[in-house]
Amino acid sequence: MDKINFSGRARPRIVCVGGGTGMPNMLKGLKDYTDWDITGIVTVTDDGGGSGVIRDQFSMPPPGDIRNCLLALADTDSMTEKLVNYRFENGDLTGQCFGNLLIAAMYGISGSFSRAIKNTERLLAVRGRVLPVTNDNVWIKAVLNNGMDVFGECGIVEAQKKHKCGIDKICLVPENVKPLKDCIDAINGADVIVLGPGSLYTSVIPNILVDGVADAIMASDAVKIYICNLMTQPGETDGYTVSEHIAAIFKHAGGRIFDTCVVNNWYPGDMYRYNRDGSYRVNCDDEAVRHMGVELCRRRTGQVSGGFFRHDPRALAEAVKCVFYKACERGA
Numbered sequence: 535m536d537k538i539n540f541s542g543r544a545r546p547r548i549v550c551v552g553g554g555t556g557m558p559n560m561l562k563g564l565k566d567y568t569d570w571d572i573t574g575i576v577t578v579t580d581d582g583g584g585s586g587v588i589r590d591q592f593s594m595p596p597p598g599d600i601r602n603c604l605l606a607l608a609d610t611d612s613m614t615e616k617l618v619n620y621r622f623e624n625g626d627l628t629g630q631c632f633g634n635l636l637i638a639a640m641y642g643i644s645g646s647f648s649r650a651i652k653n654t655e656r657l658l659a660v661r662g663r664v665l666p667v668t669n670d671n672v673w674i675k676a677v678l679n680n681g682m683d684v685f686g687e688c689g690i691v692e693a694q695k696k697h698k699c700g701i702d703k704i705c706l707v708p709e710n711v712k713p714l715k716d717c718i719d720a721i722n723g724a725d726v727i728v729l730g731p732g733s734l735y736t737s738v739i740p741n742i743l744v745d746g747v748a749d750a751i752m753a754s755d756a757v758k759i760y761i762c763n764l765m766t767q768p769g770e771t772d773g774y775t776v777s778e779h780i781a782a783i784f785k786h787a788g789g790r791i792f793d794t795c796v797v798n799n800w801y802p803g804d805m806y807r808y809n810r811d812g813s814y815r816v817n818c819d820d821e822a823v824r825h826m827g828v829e830l831c832r833r834r835t836g837q838v839s840g841g842f843f844r845h846d847p848r849a850l851a852e853a854v855k856c857v858f859y860k861a862c863e864r865g866a
Contacts, residue, residue, distance in 0.1 A: 544569075545569055545570055545571045546570050546571070546725040546726055546858065547570070547571040547573070547720075547723055547724050547725045547726070548564060548570050548571065548572055548573070548724065548725065548726040548727075548728065548854070549573045549574075549575060549720050549721055549724040549726070549727045549728070549756075550564070550572070550573070550574045550575065550727075550728045551575045551667075551727065551728065551729050551730075551738070551741050551742070551747075551751075552574075552575075552576070552577065552728075552729060552730050552731065552732040552737050552738050552741065553576050553577035553580075553599040553603075553732050553733075553736075553737035553738070553740075553741070554577075554599060554732040554733045554736070554737035555602070555732070555844075556730060556731030556732035556733075556737065556761070556763070556845060557574065557576065557599070557602070557603055557606075557730075557731070557732050557737070558602045558603055558605065558606035559606070559731070559844065559845045559846075559847045559850060560728060560730075560731065560761065560845070560847070560850050560851075560854075561574050561603055561606040561607050561662070562606040562607070562847040563846075563847030563848050563849070563850040563851035563852075564662075564850075564851050564854070565606065565607050565661055565662065566847065566848070566851070567847075567848050567851040567852070568851055568855065570726075571662070572607065572661070572662030572663070573662060573663045573664075573665060573720045573724075574603045574606075574607070574662065574663070574664045574665065575665050575666075575667050575717050575720065575721075575741060575747075576599050576600050576603050576664060576665065576666055576667065576741075577599060577667060577736075577737055577738075577740045577741050578595035578596055578599070578600075578647075578666045578667060578668060578670075578671075578672060579596075579672055579673060579674045579687060579706075579736065579740045580596040580598055580599055580687055580736075581596065581673060581686045581687050581688055582687060582688045583598065583629070584598060584621075584629060584630045584631050584634050585597055585598035585599075585634060586688075587630065588630075588634050588635075588638050589671060592638055592641065592642075593671060594638065594641050594647060594671060595647050595666055595668075595669070595670070595671050595672070597633070597634045597637035597638060597641075598631070598634060599737070600637060600651055600664060600666060601618065601631065601633040601634060601636075601637060603664045604618075604633075604651070604654060604655060604658055604660055604664050605618055605619070605633070605658070607660045607661050607662045607664065608658040608659055608660050608661075609658075609659040609660075609661055610658055610659060614658070617632060618631075618632060618633035618636065618658070619631065619632075619633060620632045620633075636654065636657075637650055637651070637654055640653050640654050646669050647666055647669045648665065648666055648669055648714055648716070651664055651665070651666060663716075663720070665714055665716050665717050665720065666714060667713060667714060667717055667740075667741045667744050667747065668711050668712060668713055668714055668717075668744050669712075669714060670708075670711050670712065672706050672707065672708070672711050672740075672744075673685065673686055673706070673707045674686065674687060674690070674704050674705070674706060674707065674735075674736065674740055675704065675705050675706075675707050676690040676693075676694075676701050676702075676703070676704045676735065677701075677702045677703050677704070677705075678693065678694065678697065678699045678700065678701060678702060679699050679700045679701070679702050680697060680699045682697065682699070685707070687736045690704075690735065690736065690769075690770070691736075691768075691769035691770055692769065694769045694770065694772075695768065695769040700772070701735055701770070701782075703785070703786065704735050704739060704740070704743070704786070705743065706740065706743045706744070710745055711743075711744045711745060712744075712745060713744045713745060713746050713747050717747065718746055718747070718750050721747070721750040721751055721754055721756075722750060722754065724754060724756040725756055725757065725858070726756055726757045726758075726759065726854065726858050727751055727754060727756045727757070727758045727759070727792070728758075728759045728760075728761060728854060729741075729742075729758075729759070729760045729761070729783065729791070729792060730760055730761040730762065730763070731761040731762070731763050731764070731845055731850075732763075733763075733767055733770060734763065734767070734770060734771050734774070734779055734782055734783070735770055735771070735782070736770065738783065739782065739783060739786045742783070742786060742787045742791065743786060748786075748787040748788060748789075748791060751787070751791050751792075752787065752788075752789055752790070752791050757793070757794070757857060757858045757861045757862075758791065758792035758793050758794070759792055759793075759794045759795070759796060759831075759854060759857055759858075760779075760780065760783065760792045760794070760795045760796070760828075761795075761796045761835070761845070761850065761853075762776050762779055762780075762795055762796065762797050762798070762816060762818075763779065763816055764798050764801075764815070764816065764835075764836045764843060764844070764845060765808055765813045765814060765815060765816060765843070766812075766813055766814050766815075766816055767813065768811060768812035768813055771816075772812065773814075774816065775816065775817050775818070775819045775822070776795060776797055776816055776817070776818045776819060776822075776823055776830075777819045777822035777823045777826060779816070780795060780823060780826055780828055781826070784826070790826070790827055790828070792828070793827075793828065793829060794828065794829045794830075794831055794857050794861075795823060795828050795829070795830055795831070796831045796833065796835060796850075796853045796854070796857065797816075797818045797830055797831065797832050797833075798816075798832075798833070798834065798835040798836045798845075799818075799832040799833060799834055800834040800836055801815050801836065801843070802838050802843060805843070807841075808843065818830070818832070831853060831856065831857050833849065833852075833853050833856075834846075834849060835849045835850055835853055836849075837849070
């Protein structure tokens with residue numbers, strides 16, 4: 535690992551890159567268990583559920599992942615959180631989330647998606663920043679190992695399940711998507727950059743396909759960490775090991791974009807619920823990972839919460855702090 539350029543600021547600057555359901559856990563852990571300066575850079579390629587409906591009807595980027603990240607960093611009471619997460623149960627809005635509509639309304643009065651998010655941050659008393667990786671209305675396309683092209687997040691998962699064929703690569707539609715300038719500035723000024731956790735091909739990799747994002751991360755002197763997923767994802771990463779997650783990111787980034795991978799080393803005894811649905815623990819092939827020049831940080835980062843096996847926000851924050859301060863000690 536290169537020497538770390540950290541000036542000893544009281545509040546290290548951390549940039550988290552991802553989306554989906556994993557990213558909010560990372561952000562919540564950092565908010566609750568550190569006093570760091572937090573920025574979340576969030577993918578905007580979702581095309582399913584309420585977010586998909588809103589992007590179709592308002593020609594705007596999808597708000598769902600952004601909403602979850604805003605709530606993770608918000609200092610709000612339980613009633614406000616319930617309101618933002620409320621889903622309508624009947625009528626034309628059935629299944630739609632109030633928070634998505636709030637961001638859509640902000641988009642209508644703000645003039646751009648990034649300004650809409652900034653205004654929503656103030657409304658929700660967000661501690662830190664949440665940035666869309668781009669203001670563009672962008673989609674993803676996958677090329678499967680059989681050469682088949684598949685358009686859209688939902689289509690990718692369904693096609694892979696149907697054809698029993700893995701993903702070779704993904705790309706953005708349109709190509710040459712411009713990043714939000716604030717994202718590049720945040721990466722350039724970061725002391726720590728974290729990728730994940732989140733769906734490999736639909737939450738993490740789309741961010742580094744935006745022009746200049748991968749290059750900025752690779753050029754940064756920050757401590758760069760990848761949080762590997764707890765479980766494989768049916769229709770996306772079936773059978774993937776830790777090294778295969780890493781290899782997919784390096785392939786799409788065009789090089790080694792991080793130095794350390796945090797891997798969960800604890801699983802509950804009963805995984806039948808997940809195995810039944812085709813989801814299995816991500817096995818860590820240590821030697822293959824080290825051969826790629828990546829250090830492993832093996833810690834318990836998973837927990838059972840509400841009957842689900844998910845990343846523990848506090849454990850994620852502690853893992854990131856451990857990797858960062860050890861790197862600072864080595865680089866001092």
